[in-house]
Amino acid sequence: MTAHTSANVPLEYQTNQNQMNILGFWIFLGAEIVLFSTLFASYFVLEHNTAGGPVGHEIFILKDVLIETFLLLTSSFTCGLAIHAMRNNSKNGLMFWTIITLLFGLGFLYMEINEFIHYIHEGATIQTSGFTAAFFTLLGTHGAHVSFGIVWIALLLIQLAKRGITQVTARKFFIASLYWHFLDVVWIFIFTFVYLKGMVM
Amino acid sequence: MSLDEFFVTGDPLILASQIAIGLTMIGLIALVTYLKRWKWLWSEWFTTVDHKKIGIMYILAGVLMFFRGGVDGLMMKAQTSRPNLEFLDAQHYDEIFTTHGVIMILFMAMPMLIGIMNVVIPLQIGARDVAFPKLNALSFWLFFVAAMLFNVSFVIGGSPDAGWTSYFPLAGKEFTPGVGNNYYAIALQIAGIGTLATGINFIVTIVKMRAPGMTWMKMPMFTWTSLVTSIIIVAAFPIFTVALAYMTLDRLFGTHFFTVAAGGDPMLWLNLFWLWGHPEVYIVVLPAFGMFSEVIATFARKNLYGYKSMVFSVVGIAFLSMLVWVHHFYTMGNSASVNTVFSLTTMMIAIPTGVKIFNWLFTLRKGRIEFSNAMLWSLAFIPCFTIGGVTGVMLAMAAADYQYHNTMFLVAHFHYVLIPGVVFAVFAGLYYWWPKMFGFKLSEKIGKWHFWLFVIGFNLTFMPMFFVGLDGMSRRMYTYSEGLGWEGWLGFSAVGSIVMAAGFAALCYNIYWSFRYAPRDIGNDPWNARTLEWATATPAPHYNFAKIPEVTRLDPYWDMKKKGETGLKKSDLKPVHMPSNSWTPIFLGVAFGVVGFFLVFEWFTLAIISSIGIIIGLVANSFDYDEGYHIPVEELEEEERAWRGDLK
Ligand code: HEM
Ligand SMILES: [Cu+2]
Numbered sequence: 001m002t003a004h005t006s007a008n009v010p011l012e013y014q015t016n017q018n019q020m021n022i023l024g025f026w027i028f029l030g031a032e033i034v035l036f037s038t039l040f041a042s043y044f045v046l047e048h049n050t051a052g053g054p055v056g057h058e059i060f061i062l063k064d065v066l067i068e069t070f071l072l073l074t075s076s077f078t079c080g081l082a083i084h085a086m087r088n089n090s091k092n093g094l095m096f097w098t099i100i101t102l103l104f105g106l107g108f109l110y111m112e113i114n115e116f117i118h119y120i121h122e123g124a125t126i127q128t129s130g131f132t133a134a135f136f137t138l139l140g141t142h143g144a145h146v147s148f149g150i151v152w153i154a155l156l157l158i159q160l161a162k163r164g165i166t167q168v169t170a171r172k173f174f175i176a177s178l179y180w181h182f183l184d185v186v187w188i189f190i191f192t193f194v195y196l197k198g199m200v201m
Numbered sequence: 202m203s204l205d206e207f208f209v210t211g212d213p214l215i216l217a218s219q220i221a222i223g224l225t226m227i228g229l230i231a232l233v234t235y236l237k238r239w240k241w242l243w244s245e246w247f248t249t250v251d252h253k254k255i256g257i258m259y260i261l262a263g264v265l266m267f268f269r270g271g272v273d274g275l276m277m278k279a280q281t282s283r284p285n286l287e288f289l290d291a292q293h294y295d296e297i298f299t300t301h302g303v304i305m306i307l308f309m310a311m312p313m314l315i316g317i318m319n320v321v322i323p324l325q326i327g328a329r330d331v332a333f334p335k336l337n338a339l340s341f342w343l344f345f346v347a348a349m350l351f352n353v354s355f356v357i358g359g360s361p362d363a364g365w366t367s368y369f370p371l372a373g374k375e376f377t378p379g380v381g382n383n384y385y386a387i388a389l390q391i392a393g394i395g396t397l398a399t400g401i402n403f404i405v406t407i408v409k410m411r412a413p414g415m416t417w418m419k420m421p422m423f424t425w426t427s428l429v430t431s432i433i434i435v436a437a438f439p440i441f442t443v444a445l446a447y448m449t450l451d452r453l454f455g456t457h458f459f460t461v462a463a464g465g466d467p468m469l470w471l472n473l474f475w476l477w478g479h480p481e482v483y484i485v486v487l488p489a490f491g492m493f494s495e496v497i498a499t500f501a502r503k504n505l506y507g508y509k510s511m512v513f514s515v516v517g518i519a520f521l522s523m524l525v526w527v528h529h530f531y532t533m534g535n536s537a538s539v540n541t542v543f544s545l546t547t548m549m550i551a552i553p554t555g556v557k558i559f560n561w562l563f564t565l566r567k568g569r570i571e572f573s574n575a576m577l578w579s580l581a582f583i584p585c586f587t588i589g590g591v592t593g594v595m596l597a598m599a600a601a602d603y604q605y606h607n608t609m610f611l612v613a614h615f616h617y618v619l620i621p622g623v624v625f626a627v628f629a630g631l632y633y634w635w636p637k638m639f640g641f642k643l644s645e646k647i648g649k650w651h652f653w654l655f656v657i658g659f660n661l662t663f664m665p666m667f668f669v670g671l672d673g674m675s676r677r678m679y680t681y682s683e684g685l686g687w688e689g690w691l692g693f694s695a696v697g698s699i700v701m702a703a704g705f706a707a708l709c710y711n712i713y714w715s716f717r718y719a720p721r722d723i724g725n726d727p728w729n730a731r732t733l734e735w736a737t738a739t740p741a742p743h744y745n746f747a748k749i750p751e752v753t754r755l756d757p758y759w760d761m762k763k764k765g766e767t768g769l770k771k772s773d774l775k776p777v778h779m780p781s782n783s784w785t786p787i788f789l790g791v792a793f794g795v796v797g798f799f800l801v802f803e804w805f806t807l808a809i810i811s812s813i814g815i816i817i818g819l820v821a822n823s824f825d826y827d828e829g830y831h832i833p834v835e836e837l838e839e840e841e842r843a844w845r846g847d848l849k
Contacts (some may be wrong), residue, residue: 016409020332024405027435031397035439042443042458042469049464051457126456130464133456137447155823168826 010087012170025175029182036186039138040193047198049130056131056198059122061115065195068111069187072146075104076184083177091165094173098157101180105150112143135194142190145183152176209359212293219356248782250334251743252319255341257638259316260631262345266308267624269352271705273301275698278662282695284683294679295362296381300355302365303385307392308348310485310619313627315340315399318427318488320638321630322403324734324741325421327412327750332405334780335822336398342790343395350797351388354381358802361385364677366474367448369459369467374452383801386449391793393438393445400434403427412733414752418512421732421755422498422505425512426491429519430484436523437480444473453803471533475526483522486618487515489626490557493579496629497561499730500576501568504756507560514553521550531599532606540599547597554590558583573728574648578629581656582621589617592667607677610670616663628655628708636727640740641719647711655704661697665690725844731756736767738844747837748773769841771848776831785825789818 013019047056079101085093116136119125126136153176160169209215233239246254276297280289289297319337323330331337354360361381363372372382407428411420420428447458448470457463459470498505505511527535527543561583570576592614596605605611628651635643669687681687725739736758737746747769754760761767792814799808841848 020405020409023409024332024401027401027404031401031435031439034436035443038440038443038473042447042473045466045469046458046464049466051462051464053464126450126454128457128463130457130466133447133450133458133465137450137456152823155820159824163826 010170010174011089011165011167012174014167018167018171021171022175022178025178029178032182036138036141036189039134039141040189043134043138043194046130046134051129051131053128053132054119054122054124056135056194057201059119059124060195060198061118062195062199064111064115064118065191068108068115069191071104071108071111072184072187075101075108076181078104079177079180083174086165086170086173089165091160094165095157095160098153098160098173102150102153105146105180109143109146109150112139138194139190142183142186145186149176149179149183153180207357209356214293215356222356244782247787248338248784250330250338250780250783250786252323252331252334252337253638253741253743255337256316256319256321258341259312259319259344262348263309263313263316263627266304266312266348266352267705270301270304270309271702273297273304275702277301278695278698280679281681281691283692284681284685284688286680289679291679292362295364295677296355296360298677299361299364299367299385300351303351303361303389304348305619306365306481306485307389308344308351310623310627311392311396312344312348314430314485314488314623315344315396317492317627317630317634318403318430321634321734322406322424322427323410324637324737324745325424325732326407326410326415327733327736327746327752328406328410329745329749329777330780331402332410333402335783335786337402338783338786339789340395340399340402342787343398343793344392346790346794347388347390347392347395347797350391350794350801351384354384354388358384366478367470368474369448369451369470370461372448372470373459374455375460380801380803383449383452383803386445386452387797387800390442390445390449391797393442394793396434397438397442400431400438403431404435407431412750412752415757418509419752419755419757421491422494422508422511423488423491423732426487426494426515429515430487433480433484433487433519433522437477437484440473441477441481444470444477447473449800453800468530468533471530472526475529476523479526479529480522482615482618483518486622487518489623490515492626492630492633493561493582494564495732496575496579496633497564498756499633499728500571500573500579501565502571502729503564503568504731504759505560506563506566507556508755510556511560514556517553518550521546521553525550528597528599528602531602537599544597544599548594551590551594551597558587558590573632574643574645574652575629575633575728577649577652578625578632581652582625582629585617585621585625585656585660589614589619589621592617605670607675608670609666609674609676612676613663613666613670616666620659620663628652633728634734635715636723636739637734637741639716640723641715641721642723642727643711643715644719647707647714651704651707651711653704654707655701658697658699658701658704662694662701663697665694665697726758726762731759733758736761738840742840744777744779744832744837747777747841748775768849769845771838774834774837774841776833777837778829778831780829781827783825783827785818785822789815789822792818 012022078097082094082097082101085097116139119132124132126133156169156172156176159172163169208219233242246258249255276289277294280286280294319331358380361367361377361384363377363382363385367382367385370376372385407420407424447456450456451458451460451465457465459465459467461467494505494511524546525543527539528547531540531543561579565580572580592610596602596611596614632643632648635641669690672686674681674685674687723739725737726735727739728735733750733752734741736750750757750761758767792811795811796808796815799805799811838848
């Protein structure tokens with residue numbers, strides 16, 4: 001609870017409370033890893049239980065998935081640039097790169113929603129089989145995280161506009177960036193173990 | 202849905218409860234209004250972020266839930282006390298063992314332990330609060346709202362009835378069509394979010410907020426076990442979150458995670474459930490071990506024997522607890538080699554647990570033992586828990602488990618683990634830390650009644666269950682025929698449960714009596730204790746410590762007392778920073794409860810509309826830049842003088 005400060009660490013680490021928030025968020029990400037591991041493990045269990053419905057490689061469109069991957073990976077890069085700008089104490093740079101990040105995120109969501117609509121037209125809804133249930137839940141959980149992140153970071157932008165870069169806003173942006181990178185990592189696993197594996201096997 | 206489907210009708214027992222609940226609610230509201238206490242309730246309790254008050258609310262809720270779960274237990278005991286009784290029908294019995302199990306574990310054991318952790322841990326590590334006080338309040342309200350949601354099920358819509366394990370396919374829509382199991386899926390989900398937040402909160406608190414000098418190996422044992430429990434919470438609860446989400450999707454949205462016909466797999470539920478469920482029993486038992494360690498060290502007037510081995514065995518138990526889940530379904534078609542592996546890991550847990558038992562015994566050896574109530578509970582724990590542990594090793598043998606599986610033998614086993622391991626610990630903890638919360642001791646004399654009635658009643662109730670179990674009585678049987686040779690044992694057991702209930706009544710009377718008559722001038726250190734929570738006033742002031750203590754060794758307060766360093770210099774006082782109260786936790790809790798209720802009834806439009814409440818709460822929270830306030834030195838000085846006399 002003390003406002004103890006030390007100047008030679010980045011702004012977001014400068015108070016004890018901020019350090020605790022950041023540590024707490026890392027632990028939360030640990031819980032998220034368990035959550036996604038469980039979703040992946042269940043997916044592997046149910047992957048082949050298509051119950052007469054479509055199989056993965058019949059419905060996946062690799063091109064769209066690649067575009068999604070490109071959008072999300074780039075957004076992670078721009079998110080890094082945003083934090084870089086924040087470290088340089090450039091409010092406008094932080095604003096700019098964060099907005100770019102969100103736009104990439106929205107692009108990703110647009111593609112993903114289209115992808116889901118495509119699957120539904122192909123006769124693969126969440127109710128079709130064990131496979132589709134696990135597939136849509138894994139993807140949907142990731143997509144819901146991205147959507148939540150977009151709204152959350154948009155709220156942070158309002159706070160940044162009002163207050164500028166302070167110890168508190170810097171911490172909030174830093175934590176949001178951890179979250180965003182984490183979703184990127186999860187996507188890499190989805191890309192590899194759901195799509196690529198699904199196309200090959 | 203018509204109104205008579207909404208309310209459960211047609212059963213006189215339930216009708217009576219409906220009326221009783223309605224009258225109690227009206228009575229409570231009238232009472233608070235009459236006493237003009239609404240404002241006080243709101244500003245002192247509902248919006249508080251003080252870890253001590255949050256802890257007290259947890260404990261109060263836990264006691265209420267113990268009452269509810271206990272009544273369920275008594276009703277089951279009454280129903281099976283004689284053969285062919287018709288006190289409860291099969292459906293009603295199913296509902297009751299389900300709500301009993303869920304309430305006892307998630308809404309009694311968890312809040313009791315988390316409540317005591319809340320009260321004690323910050324004080325014990327010399328901190329002024331937990332790391333995230335507002336999040337802590339949110340955890341409480343999520344738990345509380347979830348408990349209420351789960352509890353109304355028996356009067357509104359119908360109770361869940363597929364057991365606390367809610368195995369599929371039984372728990373699926375096909376075999377359990379009503380809303381009962383929706384309550385299970387959704388209330389536990391809400392409670393689980395709160396518990397996860399508690400886990401994160403306590404890890405950060407313990408890692409980051411210990412008093413200067415309190416290195417890892419100088420941490421009190423209760424702090425250690427709470428840390429490890431919090432880590433298990435973070436590692437295990439997300440699994441349950443996913444499992445419950447699958448259950449919700451299957452029941453509400455027609456997916457097929459667990460239906461074989463459409464490519465689902467009911468064993469997936471079993472695995473996920475127990476991947477969380479087994480660690481969960483360690484989540485509840487480890488803090489209890491920590492409390493016994495504190496109590497035993499204090500009342501044997503010795504430091505804990507084998508502190509280091511105790512730490513390693515706690516960590517070892519935590520690790521192993523993740524690797525044993527299959528022992529809950531040895532009989533469900535695993536290969537012999539899988540069963541063998543899980544048999545071994547399960548038996549291995551007995552080793553660190555045994556280490557702990559011996560540590561407690563050696564702490565007692567040559568100690569100057571004081572038989573206070575807290576100590577009595579700890580002493581009774583050791584043999585009773587050992588019976589639970591030894592029968593656990595019996596169950597761990599996969600081949601033999603084909604005989605024991607799902608019998609009353611198992612039910613007796615886990616009650617012998619959970620009641621000594623959790624309930625005795627909670628009682629020990631309550632007697633021990635009661636002064637810290639309220640400034641007076643519970644009566645030791647009435648406490649003896651509580652102790653003897655409860656311990657004797659407990660053994661009478663559950664010992665016979667071992668024997669009927671070995672005689673072939675399976676669990677969850679609502680009745681049985683004459684001539685099986687069980688009625689003697691079960692009659693005995695039913696009487697025992699009444700004795701145990703009398704013990705609980707003695708506790709309630711003790712609380713009432715002590716509030717009115719117990720002496721208040723007990724000083725700050727009524728037990729001649731060893732750890733930091735006693736180094737400040739009793740009851741603890743809202744800022745906990747006027748000056749953060751410095752630690753040089755284990756049992757720091759004992760050391761300070763020996764060296765005569767317990768005083769406080771006036772020049773050491775600095776303004777203390779405190780967090781402000783907040784309305785968002787209770788608001789968010791209620792919002793989650795409302796959305797949850799609509800989801801239970803599958804009224805999706807209403808659920809979507811009311812989730813605006815959750816969004817408002819989250820946004821308000823994000824825009825809240827309140828930085829708390831400072832307590833000025835004069836106020837600290839005044840409060841400290843009140844109990845210390847003069848400052849140096
Ligand atoms: C207060 C005294 C208690 C009594 C009289 C009691 C009695 C019972 C009885 C009769 C059953 C059902 C046996 C059957 O027909 O299968 C049962 C089940 C159970 N009890 Fe208790 N119990 C008590 C306390 C506790 C406590 C403190 C806990 C946990 C902390 C607990 C956890 C459970 C669980 C998890 C089940 C299994 C429910 C299921 O089958 O789904 N009980 N108890
Ligand atoms: Cu287990």
